[in-house]
Amino acid sequence: MLPPVPRPEDYHVSPTTGFLPSELPLHCLPDPVYDRWERIINNFQSLLLSKRLRTVIDKLPIIPATHLYNEPEWRRAYSILAFMAHGYIWGGEKPAERLPPSITYPLLQVSDHLEIPPLATYAGLVLWNYKPIFLSDALILDNVATLVTFTGSLDEQWFYLVSVAIEAKGGSAVPLMLEAIQAARNGDAATVTDRLRAMAETLDELGSLLLRMYENCDPHVFYHRIRPYLAGSKNMKDAGLPHGVYYDDGSRNSSWRQYGGGSNAQSSLLQLFDIVLGVEHRPTGSKGGETSESEAEPGVLPKPRHSFIHEMRQYMPGPHRRFLQAVESVANIRDFVENNRRDRNLTIAYDACLAMLRALRDKHIQIVSRYIVVKSREARSASRSRDSHGTDDVPARGRGIASISYKDNGADGKPKKKVRGTGGTALIPFLKQARDETGEPAIDAWARKVLTGGRRSAADHEVAAESMRFGAEELDAEESTIVGLAGSWSMETEGGGLCSY
Numbered sequence: 370m371l372p373p374v375p376r377p378e379d380y381h382v383s384p385t386t387g388f389l390p391s392e393l394p395l396h397c398l399p400d401p402v403y404d405r406w407e408r409i410i411n412n413f414q415s416l417l418l419s420k421r422l423r424t425v426i427d428k429l430p431i432i433p434a435t436h437l438y439n440e441p442e443w444r445r446a447y448s449i450l451a452f453m454a455h456g457y458i459w460g461g462e463k464p465a466e467r468l469p470p471s472i473t474y475p476l477l478q479v480s481d482h483l484e485i486p487p488l489a490t491y492a493g494l495v496l497w498n499y500k501p502i503f504l505s506d507a508l509i510l511d512n513v514a515t516l517v518t519f520t521g522s523l524d525e526q527w528f529y530l531v532s533v534a535i536e537a538k539g540g541s542a543v544p545l546m547l548e549a550i551q552a553a554r555n556g557d558a559a560t561v562t563d564r565l566r567a568m569a570e571t572l573d574e575l576g577s578l579l580l581r582m583y584e585n586c587d588p589h590v591f592y593h594r595i596r597p598y599l600a601g602s603k604n605m606k607d608a609g610l611p612h613g614v615y616y617d618d619g620s621r622n623s624s625w626r627q628y629g630g631g632s633n634a635q636s637s638l639l640q641l642f643d644i645v646l647g648v649e650h651r652p653t654g655s656k657g658g659e660t661s662e663s664e665a666e667p668g669v670l671p672k673p674r675h676s677f678i679h680e681m682r683q684y685m686p687g688p689h690r691r692f693l694q695a696v697e698s699v700a701n702i703r704d705f706v707e708n709n710r711r712d713r714n715l716t717i718a719y720d721a722c723l724a725m726l727r728a729l730r731d732k733h734i735q736i737v738s739r740y741i742v743v744k745s746r747e748a749r750s751a752s753r754s755r756d757s758h759g760t761d762d763v764p765a766r767g768r769g770i771a772s773i774s775y776k777d778n779g780a781d782g783k784p785k786k787k788v789r790g791t792g793g794t795a796l797i798p799f800l801k802q803a804r805d806e807t808g809e810p811a812i813d814a815w816a817r818k819v820l821t822g823g824r825r826s827a828a829d830h831e832v833a834a835e836s837m838r839f840g841a842e843e844l845d846a847e848e849s850t851i852v853g854l855a856g857s858w859s860m861e862t863e864g865g866g867l868c869s870y
């Protein structure tokens with residue numbers, strides 16, 4: 370017998386707001402025992418600016434999570450503890466390698482409860498960190514504000530809020546997807562077509578929302594001021610965390626831990642679209658039909674079975690992760706469309722969904738190029754020119770945590786041996802692969818050709834032009850790593866690939 374089509378409510382997914390909680394995130398924890406945390410969050414930017422956050426947190430007593438009584442309270446506690454943890458780690462000239470018990474102890478408790486890693490993830494930064502400006506108005510980009518930020522800047526707010534708006538808009542598609550699955554079970558092609566059309570329209574609107582990032586989030590501010598606070602502790606040797614972070618909870622269980630940083634790659638929404646439409650993502654660099662872990666020959670190192678995108682599920686709240694698994698076990702749309710390929714309306718609606726999802730990923734590549742790859746190249750270039758002039762005249766504020774991805778020095782403090790690199794080629798190929806895989810299930814042969822990279826997109830042209838601009842300099846690059854958000858990406862690997870994260 371077929372498993373039942375999952376009910377979103379059983380997985381903390383709302384039929385109206387999707388992965389945003391059905392109750393609005395709390396502004397403040399109600400139990401006065403947590404007033405000390407809330408006071409820190411109320412003065413968060415001032416404490417970071419004055420570099421007093423660590424001292425204040427060091428003096429904070431351990432306040433256990435025993436006075437949290439419902440999900441909104443657990444989520445608020447997680448969100449503010451995660452902000453405090455990242456502020457503590459990255460809010461100084463050097464990163465803090467040890468997280469004190471006042472943060473670690475309750476953070477591990479709330480993370481356990483929410484089944485999410487104990488650091489700032491997409492859930493803490495975005496899903497549980499917003500409020501409507503006017504309660505009576507719809508949850509759209511022009512009616513939302515953030516609850517907590519590191520910098521207090523409009524750019525940081527906007528960075529989170531675009532995602533909130535995408536989640537809110539995309540949330541309305543969750544029931545459509547489940548209805549399409551049910552209709553396919555019932556052999557009802559007209560309903561499947563109708564739901565697919567609505568999904569394609571939603572995806573188109575998500576793409577437009579994504580482009581609004583440019584309105585208020587400046588790439589320079591993002592790269593140098595916001596992104597460093599989102600960094601994780603995995604592969605962060607060059608940033609000063611060779612072992613990760615020591616989560617000191619005051620007990621003998623304290624341990625070094627390594628996690629990827631907070632990233633939109635941890636959003637469940639796009640993964641849900643992938644699952645429902647039958648889009649599969651392979652490990653970076655591998656092509657369709659290559660052997661996986663289970664099939665590898667004896668003695669040959671198997672290729673990893675899961676892609677980075679799949680790994681990101683570990684950073685989602687437990688119920689959301691399980692929702693994706695449950696939908697995966699009933700996903701049938703691709704097969705249904707294939708079996709009814711003579712139905713033109715159906716195949717066009719299905720291929721349109723893939724085209725819209727692919728277009729969204731294409732726009733995203735352009736964003737990543739402008740906000741991370743170009744900025745990282747500019748920063749490296751500036752760093753090299755300073756080194757070659759033997760000067761270090763950049764004010765301290767411009768260095769510190771912001772330098773983590775481009776100041777790749779050896780133990781002696783001197784730049785490492787040169788590594789031939791092409792700057793960002795691994796991050797962008799990963800994103801391009803994900804984009805092109807989106808087109809692979811297309812039913813119509815011509816659509817499949819176009820959607821799997823048959824022609825260069827605007828993003829491809831822009832990325833190529835930027836590579837040309839920096840190309841010559843990068844042949845002399847010293848650094849081999851680019852720190853994205855959740856991941857560190859190899860720069861020297863031809864054709865790309867996730868080095869580690």
Ligand code: HEM
Pocket residue numbers: 528531532535579582586591631632633634635636639678730733736737740741796800803804852853854855856857
């Ligand atoms: C300034 C804005 C943004 C930047 C700089 C950015 C950057 C990145 C980076 C570097 C990655 C690679 C993984 C990592 O290192 O974390 C990534 C992946 C991803 N991002 Fe973004 N991102 C931005 C906005 C968004 C938004 C608003 C969305 C929501 C639609 C989004 C959705 C994704 C997804 C789904 C992935 C996984 C790859 C994929 O499925 O294609 N990003 N992003």
